[in-house]
Amino acid sequence: MAQADRVLHFGRAPHEWLWFIVQSPLAVRSFNLAYNSWFVVLIASVFIACITRRDTKLRHQFLMSFMLVWILAGFFLAMGLSSAGPCFYERLGLGSDYHSLMQALAAADRIYPIWALSTQDLVWSGYIGATPGSLGISAFPSMHVAMAVLFALYATRRSRLAGLLMWAFAAIIMVGSVVLGWHYAVDGYASVLISIAIWKACGYFLGKFAPEGVAA
Incomplete structure (x- = not known):
């Protein structure tokens, strides 16, 4: 993972490109606060999806994707490709x-x-x-990044403003995962692709086999 990071980032480790952040205690503290707020956003996103009054395909797509990301990425990939992060x-x-x-x-x-x-x-x-x-x-993949991207995909379908805010949050989590030493950048890149692929697959499945009574 470390070698792949250097190859993808022109011979330098990603945190070296972000050194202007790393060398600022206040910036590091801010990214740490945002990184920890991920747990609050996770709970809030699932809660909002669960209490949505209309039983929509979007709601099903988010909850299905949420479970599959945790099962496939958070368990099988994390176990099968266990790695130690930079820290x-x-x-x-x-x-x-x-x-x-x-x-x-x-x-x-x-x-x-x-x-x-x-x-x-x-x-x-x-x-x-x-x-x-x-x-x-286990650093690979980054569940913080995977979930943040999933939140952004869901929020974008609900509201343009919410989508912009959540994509900004996902970017902060991605940078924070590197700055705080938790992950290699490739962990985050892979997580983005995994979440998008699962989101698209769930959307396709529901488009074909959505249960009766589920609104578009």
Whole structure:
């Protein structure tokens, strides 16, 4: 994944292109806040779809896509293509390619709390068995990006303004996943394609086999 990132980004790691963000503690803090707000957006999007008064194909398309993205990408691909994100690269003895990124995040953490770092430590502790429970590391694909893109696809069909806001949110999540060291850029690129493909497939399926009583 790291090598693919460099090939796709003209010999440089994606975070190196985004160094103007990485070196700004306030910017890193802002991306961390947005990244954590993903959980709120996820709950809100599913809740809105579930309480929609009209039983529409759009509602079914979103809920079907939501489940399939989690099952196919969040389980099968995540298990089959398990990988360690940049934040764990050096801990696994793979080299110091991301040392400068993690040092910059640590420096930002001394000014503003960067929650991603403590979460990464927690996940790592679970991975090595230092803490009880089942915690693992898997960077590919990025479920944060996959879900954010799915939210944007759904919101675009409901409202042009909501769609613009959610695509902006998806872009922020994509950049944040790289800046915070969670993911390689290719994790996010693959997630975008996966979500769009599943969304389109569900839309096609419902167009052909939508149950009776489901409005267009």
